[in-house]
Amino acid sequence: MRWTAFAWESASRAFNNRPTFTGLVVVLAASSGGGLVAYADSQPDQPQGFKKKKVVVLGTGWAGTTFLRNLDSKLYDVQVISPRNYFAFTPLLPSVTCGTVEPRSVVEPIRRILEKKGGDFKFWEAECFKIDPANKKIHCRSNMGTNLDGNGEFLVDYDYLVVAVGARSNTFNTPGVTENCHFLKV
Numbered sequence: 401m402r403w404t405a406f407a408w409e410s411a412s413r414a415f416n417n418r419p420t421f422t423g424l425v426v427v428l429a430a431s432s433g434g435g436l437v438a439y440a441d442s443q444p445d446q447p448q449g450f451k452k453k454k455v456v457v458l459g460t461g462w463a464g465t466t467f468l469r470n471l472d473s474k475l476y477d478v479q480v481i482s483p484r485n486y487f488a489f490t491p492l493l494p495s496v497t498c499g500t501v502e503p504r505s506v507v508e509p510i511r512r513i514l515e516k517k518g519g520d521f522k523f524w525e526a527e528c529f530k531i532d533p534a535n536k537k538i539h540c541r542s543n544m545g546t547n548l549d550g551n552g553e554f555l556v557d558y559d560y561l562v563v564a565v566g567a568r569s570n571t572f573n574t575p576g577v578t579e580n581c582h583f584l585k586v
Contacts, residue, residue, distance in 0.1 A: 457480045
């Protein structure tokens with residue numbers, strides 16, 4: 401009993417003192433829904449009156465949402481860009497298809513997740529089609545229409561970029577699968 405309490409206390413202390421990141425963060429997600437978040441070395445807390453660094457997160461799947469929930473938004477100006485404005489709980493998608501679970505039960509709007517977290521987040525429903533790492537800019541195309549210039553394309557600057565775009569279903573090049581299957585997640 402004492403060992404369990406000690407292990408829990410050590411784990412919670414380590415989680416609360418997690419380092420802030422100082423470089424490009426890559427988030428990989430497998431088709432099974434697992435994710436890996438790689439943090440760079442830590443840096444000391446910033447003094448009062450500092451300019452917040454811009455963190456841009458591409459994607460609102462498992463990896464991106466988990467990263468956003470663990471990020472201290474007081475230290476960073478957080479911007480989220482994703483073509484979907486919701487988070488889907490993918491393990492329950494088969495239950496939705498057979499009618500045992502309502503579709504609205506497995507989907508949560510990303511803005512609601514960000515509001516629960518608190519802090520200052522910005523969200524754009526758009527897709528990133530080009531990353532310029534030399535100038536630290538990403539080129540995005542809006543799904544919602546046009547901007548003031550008459551097109552749906554815009555640039556976003558970043559200091560740190562988190563790529564959490566997820567994965568696609570693998571058909572293993574089996575002939576006819578793409579034409580004859582209904583994929584649960586597209």
